[in-house]
Amino acid sequence: MPTLTFKLNPLLYLRDPQHTELGQKIISASVTLIDKLGFEQFTFKKLAEEIDSTEASIYRYFENKHRLLLYLIGWYWNWLEYRIDLFTSVLTDPVEKLKACIRVIAEKKKYDTNFDFIDEEALYRIVLAELDKTYLTKQVDVDNKDGLFGGFKSICKKIAEWIKEINPDYPYPHALISTTLLTAKQQIFFADHLPSLTDFKKVSDQAGALEDFLLNLIFQSIKKS
Amino acid sequence: MPTLTFKLNPLLYLRDPQHTELGQKIISASVTLIDKLGFEQFTFKKLAEEIDSTEASIYRYFENKHRLLLYLIGWYWNWLEYRIDLFTSVLTDPVEKLKACIRVIAEKKKYDTNFDFIDEEALYRIVLAELDKTYLTKQVDVDNKDGLFGGFKSICKKIAEWIKEINPDYPYPHALISTTLLTAKQQIFFADHLPSLTDFKKVSDQAGALEDFLLNLIFQSIKKS
DNA sequence: GTTTTATGATAGTAATACTATTATATTTGT
């Protein structure tokens, strides 16, 4: 089985980390380290120590740690879209597509052997804790102009099309799907850390209940009246 | 008309800023400055210069800038709950209460003369951009144990009760309301910065459409089947 | 076999997030 790679927006990096050994080590170790320390405590210096390299070398790949985070989250969106495609491309009915897609969004993320040097479980924990920090910045408009949020937008657009097919009169397809994508990760975070803000349990079959919640949320909302 | 004050969790501060002139200046100026610079660029040093005081003096009121942010956001939740109470306490029907409440959540926030030294419009912009950073940290569990998210939880609990009254069989009242509260601010942020993730416009009557979206989202979800 | 390119080693800087100390001004208790 060939290892797949995603073509990410080149503005995310200075040198493409997928094409060199050091680059791959940077990606791989940054996932582990951000997961462990949290983005605030994570530094290029610590990362350099981890992979026996130097700060200066890492700066040749990424302008700063925010761009690196954008890269990782961008990779995640690509991976999620790839998974959505995997489970929906065979389907024709948009209702079925939407259902399959919600399952992918709500499912517990597992390590994907198609992609070397990225631990998807750790990456998803990063998504849970750090995603919002990619756009909640003063430079959001500049970053957006550079297309750095393309992965998120792409998924949103795709799913919004299905919603429009199901009910062309529903006026808020983009809002509904961006809400769904963010709600999925928020509720998992709340289940883990702020349980009184949710109804999902940490341990047991959280994904199933979450999927049920999201299915209800979406399909009731877009129902023709 | 008497100026109202909220009793906030004392663990949020070292010295109560509401009770001294310097404290009030700290609160007031930090709202302006965080709004202007963003939380990342905001420092106690810049704040001290702004109010002609010193870093050391500010540190006597707040342990660090994260606690100060928690204080401001805590104040916001108290203010929002106060507004919800204001518009719902006269109502008896939980459906009506819920509707009125959604209106308060979706409405454009205006300066409230009942509260001196807090600019609610600026504070709401801070909420839009910085709220998630209060809990997306490595110390979230410690902070939660200290009750620092009490304001958010309190609102959630209150509204969840109304949902339970309307439909006792709906299984996800807390998830639904925390989703609503966060969605409201996310969609406003997206309208301003990432318009392809939403269907709301920046300029015109965004609040009205947003309210409609949220009303539909909630009432369709909790509808008895 | 030389030129290009990538990496490593090392150094340096301004800013940040604090902590500590002392002096002075103000308020409070008696």
Add this chain to the structure above:
DNA sequence: ACAAATATAATAGTATTACTATCATAAAAC
């Protein structure tokens, strides 16, 4: 009215962060 307590200001200092710059060397490409 005076001493004691308290709040604030002024100043200094520290470890860490987020970079930038320079130079040497090793590996790859032409």
